[in-house]
Amino acid sequence: MMERESWPVAQSRARPVLRLVPSLAPEPLTPSGERVLVSAEGFRLTSERLEAAGRSWRLEELRGFGTRHAAPGLKLPLALGAGAALVVPALLLQPGSFRVTAALAVATVLVFSSIARLVMAADTYWLTVRTAEGERLVLCSHDHQLFARVVEALGEVLAPPEPRPVTPGPGMPVRRLALVR
Known part of the structure; x- marks a missing residue:
């Protein structure tokens, strides 16, 4: 025999919903009557x-x-971000100094600016x-x-452009089509 568990279900109340649907207005006209x-x-x-x-x-x-x-072009941001991301772990292994801290700050700025450039492209x-x-x-x-x-x-x-006939230039062979029955 299979037991079935029931959970108390919260009573949902019907909520009035106001949905604004844009009307299909005609295209606006300019003062001269143009659409x-x-x-x-x-x-x-x-x-x-x-x-x-x-x-x-x-x-x-x-x-x-x-x-x-x-x-x-996304190659430069990708290359800078990847290069900076590879340098950060190597810098973390170095003993603390001002140069390492400055390099970490620059690498962090490069990584985040590369990400921002990729997102905003x-x-x-x-x-x-x-x-x-x-x-x-x-x-x-x-x-x-x-x-x-x-x-x-x-x-x-705009009317579609009329096809222009191609005239062969000097040195171009003239191609002719023949109808064969």
């Missing part, structure tokens, strides 16, 4: 123009855009637009979600 697609500090993309870096372009002026992504994203004057850097951000929203909105409002 604001993305807005961030120093950057605004509307249905008719792009405002960034103190300049403003109509969407018709933009010929395309490009993105770039860079991950932070963030990718950087750049957005450039192509205009008649050339390429312009319009956004540099560490916020991936904002950058993804901007790129998605730009992709929707």
